[in-house]
Amino acid sequence: MAKRTSNEGSIGDVLKQFIEKNNLQAGMDRINVQEAWKSLMGNGVNSYTKEVVLKGSTLYVSLTSAVLREELSYGKQKIIKMINEEIGKEVVKDVILR
Numbered sequence: 001m002a003k004r005t006s007n008e009g010s011i012g013d014v015l016k017q018f019i020e021k022n023n024l025q026a027g028m029d030r031i032n033v034q035e036a037w038k039s040l041m042g043n044g045v046n047s048y049t050k051e052v053v054l055k056g057s058t059l060y061v062s063l064t065s066a067v068l069r070e071e072l073s074y075g076k077q078k079i080i081k082m083i084n085e086e087i088g089k090e091v092v093k094d095v096i097l098r
Contacts, residue, residue, distance in 0.1 A: 029091045030054045036086040037061070040079075045072070057093040059083070069097045 019025055033054045038046055051062040059080075063069045072079065076095045084090050 029087070032087050033059060033083060033091060036083045040082050040086060054092070057091065059092045059095045061095065061097050063097060073097055 019028060030053075034052045037049070037052045037059075041049070045068065048063050048065040048068050049061060050064055051060070053060045061072075063072070076097075079095055080092050083092050
């Protein structure tokens, strides 16, 4: 019987290595940004949110309310800061509300 080598590591470390090796970080960032938007904005804003898409370092958010879009446009820098803090790294550099 072949002897097993000891490649023990935490599941988190193994997943990080897998993500890096297979160039999956951009897709993971997209998912993390969408989840961060949902958790940070709450039910009120989420009920008017149609789509949240990360392209490069720009976050595109489609809203169904023009009033809400105008209101959120005043706090773009705060939104960027909150999302990046939630994710733990600087992924979003600009927000486009449409």
